Amino acid sequence: MFSSFEGADRRKEEERVRAEGRLPPGQALTLKFPVLHYGPVPHFNPATWDFRVWGQVEEEKQWTWDEFNKLPRAKIQMDIHCVTRWSKFDTVWEGISVKSMVEHGLFKIKPGSTHVMQHAEYGFTVNLPIEVVLQENFLLATHFNGEPISPDHGYPLRGVVGFIPGHEDLETPYLWKGAKWLRSLEFMTRDRRGFWEQAGYHNRADVWREERFG
Ligand SMILES: Nc1nc2c(c(=O)[nH]1)N[C@H]1C(S)=C(S)[C@@H](COP(=O)(O)O)O[C@H]1N2
Numbered sequence: 001m002f003s004s005f006e007g008a009d010r011r012k013e014e015e016r017v018r019a020e021g022r023l024p025p026g027q028a029l030t031l032k033f034p035v036l037h038y039g040p041v042p043h044f045n046p047a048t049w050d051f052r053v054w055g056q057v058e059e060e061k062q063w064t065w066d067e068f069n070k071l072p073r074a075k076i077q078m079d080i081h082c083v084t085r086w087s088k089f090d091t092v093w094e095g096i097s098v099k100s101m102v103e104h105g106l107f108k109i110k111p112g113s114t115h116v117m118q119h120a121e122y123g124f125t126v127n128l129p130i131e132v133v134l135q136e137n138f139l140l141a142t143h144f145n146g147e148p149i150s151p152d153h154g155y156p157l158r159g160v161v162g163f164i165p166g167h168e169d170l171e172t173p174y175l176w177k178g179a180k181w182l183r184s185l186e187f188m189t190r191d192r193r194g195f196w197e198q199a200g201y202h203n204r205a206d207v208w209r210e211e212r213f214g
Pocket residue numbers: 033034035036037038039082083084120121124152153154175176177178179180181196
């Protein structure tokens with residue numbers, strides 16, 4: 001009984017977002033939040049954790065956990081789309097926007113910088129063009145739906161990218177383009193493929209063009 005009520009809710013919600021033009025091709029709405037990643041969930045130690053920007057920047061910078069939490073914060077609501085075909089709508093993320101870090105002069109990007117590699121715990125990587133990292137739908141997120149992100153979704157910090165309704169002008173990649181357990185951003189003068197991109201996933205990963213595999 002309960003599961004059929006749940007199914008009816010899900011289908012009703014899915015029809016709503018489909019009618020609003022928010023359901024990308026090949027996706028289905030989920031009310032859950034599946035966990036997907038390679039390898040174990042890392043342990044967080046606030047005493048040794050840091051976040052760094054490096055590579056094609058005027059000066060490399062790093063922040064401790066305390067310092068990072070004092071940076072100017074942003075809150076965005078967006079739809080997230082996983083390459084494994086589930087989508088979750090109206091998710092609320094809080095954290096630090098890379099664009100606002102640059103605007104506040106917290107670090108300076110060198111003119112020749114074209115791409116950014118997110119580096120996470122255990123050597124996980126994911127690449128994006130610099131334009132996408134500087135969009136308002138890409139966030140270095142500490143909170144999801146008002147709570148610190150749970151350990152299996154990337155605590156204490158993850159990159160997250162999604163679709164902001166009404167912002168068709170912003171490129172929207174699949175969710176894998178945000179690294180959980182994020183530790184640094186490397187600014188680069190050319191593109192390099194990250195972990196899943198090397199494994200055959202699409203380099204750009206646009207949800208509206210269904211760019212799943214390369
Ligand atoms: N550090 C790390 N981040 C990662 C991954 C990973 O394997 N390691 N997988 C990516 C993939 S393939 C997906 S689909 C999303 C899933 O995020 P979720 O577990 O919060 O749903 O995380 C992305 N970020």
